[in-house]
Amino acid sequence: MATPVIIPKLGNTVESCIIGSWKKDEGEKIKKGDILLEIETDKTTFEIDAPASGILLGTFFKEGDIVPVPTNIAVIGEKGEEVESYRPESKEEKKELPEQLVKEKYKEEKEITGVEKETTADRKAIGEEDRTSGGISPRAKQFAIAHGINLDGVTGSGPNGRILEKDVIRYFHTAPRYSSLARELINKSWTHKGTYSGIGGMIVKEDLRQPGKKLSTIRSSIARHMHSSLIETAQYTITISTRAEIMLSLRKKIKSLTAEHSLPNITINDMVMYAVIRTLVSYPEINAEFIDGIVYQYEDVNLAFACDTPRGLIVPVIRSAQKLSLEELSLAVEKLSNEAVSGKIAPDDLTGGTFTTTNIGSMGIEHFTPIINTPQVAVLGICAIDLKPVETVEGVKFIKHIKLCLTADHQVIDGAPAARFLVALKDNIENFENIAGLNI
């Protein structure tokens, strides 16, 4: 009895996903628990494990296909077992019709012209495999294959832009020439930069650029999101320096006590996040979203924090963070970070944030302008701890400070309220023992 591979429902917010890369090929022997493939949502990627051991009898989707969840995407079983009954129906219909039409059309044309049977490589070389509408006349195709012409640059003059032989011949006589090497590179997906450096304007290797890499689904999502954030909001960043001695001495104490008090490893970042939560409770205009001209202020602080992972930027969310103690917050941050890095994070833990923090201070960054995770209205950048001269009664002293950069959306938050929030946050950090609630 064969076992279907089903993409599970990924929480309440995800309705479809994209097939990433298959790690196993059809016909390959696999063990239960082997990683079968990667799937992508717009926020992260997941690995799907084999639910059973056996032969991968069939896969029903290829890389890049969008698949609703839950769906049957493959089947595992013994050699010879029936596969088709597992195939999701709608896909099957779509796939078969056009291919059959295409086959019939070619058959008819080949009989007329007696074109030699072209190989897949030929089809690829002339760029036929990428073409959809209009098509190519068999004589045009024959000419293209014989002369090594890539049809990408040829404009068809036939019905629906169908490429006719005369189009290809005209192109052949007027198009730029490629060197042998350049032609091979073009067939390997290099692209023309627009210069013509060879003899008589021939296109040579230096006129080509190497194949680029298409952004992953997550990366495109980040790109879109960040770009639209900058386009649709009026962002500005203000920076403040905050004395860090209290947090640092607390951190030292915690480190020495971790074992006997079974305390979590509370980091400076945890403490700043904790102070942020405590401050946000009093500043609901910062803990807010701005959607279609309406500001939604929230009592619950759903704190999002940026995580650098091998899959790119992932932003987990700690829900109702104002209800957590410092220790609970620290544990939650650690758990979600680990899940984000290992790719096991649940999609529901990636949505619903009301404010975001991002920390690149651990790498020594002294100032930056974080970009708002819209529709949120502000984001806090946490910078490095550094010495700052401070005038005291005993003269100038160098005291450790941490820099905080708040980017706010001027559409809804003016400079003064943003500054008031940042000063309140500074107060909370500089008097951290008052809010920490730690019994140590």
Add this chain to the structure above:
Amino acid sequence: MYDLIVLGAGPGGYEAAAHAGELGKKVALIEKKHIGGICLNSGCIPTKTLLYSAKILQVCKEAEDYGIKTGKLEIDYGKIQKRKKEVVALLLKGIEGKLKRSGVEIIWGEGRLLSKNTIEINKKSYETKKILIATGSRPAVPPVKGIDSSNVLDSTAILELDRIPKSLAVIGAGAIGLELACFFNEMGTNVKVIEMLPHIAYQMDTEITSYLLKSLGKKGIDFALTNRVNAIDKKEISHMDENGKTETTQSKIILNATGRLPNLENIGLDEIGILYDDKGIKTDLQGKTSVSGIWACGDVTGRCLLAHAATREGIVAVNNMFGKRDVMRYKAIPNVIYTHPEVAGVGATEQMLQQEEIDYQKNLLPLNVSGRFIAENEKKVGYVKVLTGTRYHEILGVHIIGGAAGEMIYGIATFIEMEMRVEDIKEIVFPHPTVSEAVKEAICQIK
């Protein structure tokens, strides 16, 4: 008002002037001394006539190996010198004819730029739309004590000697030093070459030049590599190796062949604001200098000190200045050393590829895979070395020692310009029996 005034009638300047003239432009060519420049008058051409006389002598000496008996051989150095002058004179006539046919006016004197449209020659001003600077280069004189002694000659002066010296010390094992060392050695002079670098002809592929070093050593030329000249005291050269060991070489005649310097002086570069450094005038790949309307080509740019590069640079500049888009490419400029054996190369050398960390495949093949090479080269060796890209097998460089290497190399330049790959060259038919078959074989063996 001229369309173009060219400063300097060497192979860069006169070819550019003629080309502009053929395009129907009003052109003046300014020259202070000789039409044809160093190349024709005291460089490429005279050395080749001398070297050919030496080659005939070698052939006669080796004639017995080929079943020919000769009598006593005698050198008529006066006749050799006379023939050299005749060859130069004949070629000069050719150039003068070409300039005349293309309507180029020759103005004798030294030109100095007064503005980007004015040049002063013999205190007379000439107006022009464009200017091409092609003033060439001269032998460099390194700061060595005693290098100004009267027995230290440069490559121009040594060609005028009226007799063959008993001994000759050559400082610098570049193409010029090696060719003259080879010539005088074959004429019977006792020759020693002193070179600062560990290789001879450093711009060529060092594996190929190591064979040249062996061949020249076998002929009796003495080499002191990685040796720096400290001082010259009349006939004595004191030089020191990398370990600090000092040695003295005795020689009546000393050839300074340590390199060449661009002729940047007295042409008004600073006044007009043309950018240059001690290598030469800064140009782009079209030949433009930093001042619009002023162009430069050849040795004075310091880009590539070869006559044929200068010619192409000049033509590129003229094409661009009169509206035809053209661009200089340096990756396929052949380099030939006319020693016996002859060395030629084009494209990347192996040391270049290693330095630039480019992946490559290589094949070194003896030329005696060619029937003609064996038939014509008793007791001699030759090699061809092919360098291709690893992934696409495009030809990156080919280097040859032996046979008529210099006559074959243009074919390889074509392969490189056309970015041909090994599989393309397999489709070309090479004539049989020729030495060039060895080149094809070396290329086609790359997999």
